Amino acid sequence: MNGKADPRTAGERTTSRARLDRGRGALGPALELVHTGRAPTRAVLTAELGVTRATAGAVAAELEALGLIRVDARPGSAAGSQGRPSHRLEVAEDGPVALAAQIHADGFRAALVGLGGRIVATAPGCETVDADPAKVLASVVEAGAELLRTTGRRCVGAGLAVPSAVAEPDGLALNPLHLAWPVGAPVRRIFAECVRAAGLDGPAFTGNDVNLVALAEHRHGAGRGARDLLCVATGHRGVGGALVLDGRLHTGSSGLALEVGHLTVNPEGRPCHCGGRGCLDVEADPLALLVEAGLEPGPELSLLRQADDLLRTRYDDPAVRRAAEALIDRLGLGLAGLVNILNPDRIVLGGLHRTLLAADPGRLRAVVADRSLWGQSGGVPILPCTLDHSSLVGAAELAWQPVLDDPLTALAGATA
Known part of the structure; x- marks a missing residue:
């Protein structure tokens, strides 16, 4: 051995890095396409992104290496079809999850939601809501944290759906009429504090429950x-x-x-x-x-x-x-x-x-x-x-959004 790398191997590696560098900005858009079911194959992904097949392949491989999607390089051909079928793209079933929580007049529920709007696990729902939002949110976050401990999943963040208008930019519940919570309760701050107290480092988000139903249905349900x-x-x-x-x-x-x-x-x-x-x-x-x-x-x-x-x-x-x-x-x-x-x-x-x-x-x-x-x-x-639990799926979408925007940066801070 003379210590020199094989020129072809080095060239291939340089080309692969260049493709990935060009496609790095496409990681988020590519993940969103797979997440919403709009890119079931690498061929569709290539067309939707407007990049070369090689760049789309590099992007898909990077998302697979991050544990977000699965690339099936040997999909079965449909009967009567000609040519080699395109690689199939699916969200990773064992990938990271978002902690989703929903509060309503008759109780609350926590769940873990993966990419694609798939509910991975749910905690038993509670049928009472305390008049103190801090107590309720601490309970629902602890239920979600227990799900994470039980499943061992990596968590990208947390989202909360509440039956109230949520005023921006402070995340105040302005009209929690059916919860007996104080008007203007700082639900986003309280929820974020509960998430941190439970040992979860991902970002925490809060939104109105019907807003989140609409978001979930638009991405994964009847509104697609x-x-x-x-x-x-x-x-x-x-x-x-x-x-x-x-x-x-x-x-x-x-x-x-x-x-x-x-x-x-x-x-x-x-x-x-x-x-x-x-x-x-x-x-x-x-x-x-x-x-x-x-x-x-x-x-x-x-x-x-x-x-x-x-x-x-x-x-x-x-x-x-x-x-x-x-x-x-x-x-x-x-x-x-x-x-x-x-x-x-x-x-x-x-x-x-x-x-x-x-x-x-x-x-x-x-x-x-x-x-x-x-x-x-x-x-x-x-x-x-x-969707049967569209508020929960929508709450998870809030937590998934930073990952869809920039997978590399968002996952660098995700907890295991």
């Missing part, structure tokens, strides 16, 4: 491919809305956009917590359905579960059907007004609204079409949310 997506949902109490414009969540100048729960849909209706009367928040949520049907809510199940069960098991009961139709009409009026203002190309409904749509899809679509200018001109697709 929509340009202007309107999401309206009712969870355990109240009604929320969110808008995704050109792939980005629209939160307004200070995080308070799309408070659709306070649209008036029944001027002679129930008093609302906001001081108004007949708002969607109190006219089209689970409690409204139960009251409209003449039923006294029980303490054994959440209001959402009781309302869902009522629609699914007793819809033939005339009183239940009348109650459902009343809520559908009110929801339709609210949606029609939003369609006139926003002109979305798709609407997705979550929570109880998803069940109402399934109960009588024709009625809801007819109300929206009849009462909106854009609906009359051709109709707006109204679809049910397809």
Whole structure:
């Protein structure tokens, strides 16, 4: 041996490094394409990124080395196809996760969510919410930290969904009406402190729960491919809305956009917590359905579960059907007004609204079409949310975003 490297080997290594250096800026966009299912093969990735096959291959190999995706170099050929099939790209099943937490009027839940919006593990939900947000957030973070200890997964960060408008830039919960939390509670700061106290070094984020439903559905569910997506949902109490414009969540100048729960849909209706009367928040949520049907809510199940069960098991009961139709009409009026203002190309409904749509899809679509200018001109697709835990998936998206922006830098600080 004379100590000199083989020229071809050195040249190949130089070329490979050069390709990766050129493609380093494409790592984030490439990861997002795989994460959202828009690049199932290396050929599609090459086309979407607008780079050479060699650069796309180097980028995919780097993401695989980071433990984020898996590259299948020997995929099976489809029957009757010709030529060698392109490498398949999938998120790594054993890769890092985000800690996701959700607070709602009837409890809280924690989960670990991997790339692709896949829920890896969930902790048993709690059915009570303390009036002190610090106690609640400490409990939900500890539940998530226990999941991390049990699974041994690397954590990239944490995201929290709360049933309140979250004011920016300070992350204050301005209207946690159904939680008995103080107005203006600094939920982002408290959540971040709890995450650090649990020994997790990743960044912590907080957002409104329906905003996060919209984000999750746009990336992984019924809203995928929509340009202007309107999401309206009712969870355990109240009604929320969110808008995704050109792939980005629209939160307004200070995080308070799309408070659709306070649209008036029944001027002679129930008093609302906001001081108004007949708002969607109190006219089209689970409690409204139960009251409209003449039923006294029980303490054994959440209001959402009781309302869902009522629609699914007793819809033939005339009183239940009348109650459902009343809520559908009110929801339709609210949606029609939003369609006139926003002109979305798709609407997705979550929570109880998803069940109402399934109960009588024709009625809801007819109300929206009849009462909106854009609906009359051709109709707006109204679809049910397809993710079972979209608030949790959306909370995880907040934590995943720094990784999607810059995988190398973000993963340098990820905890094991």
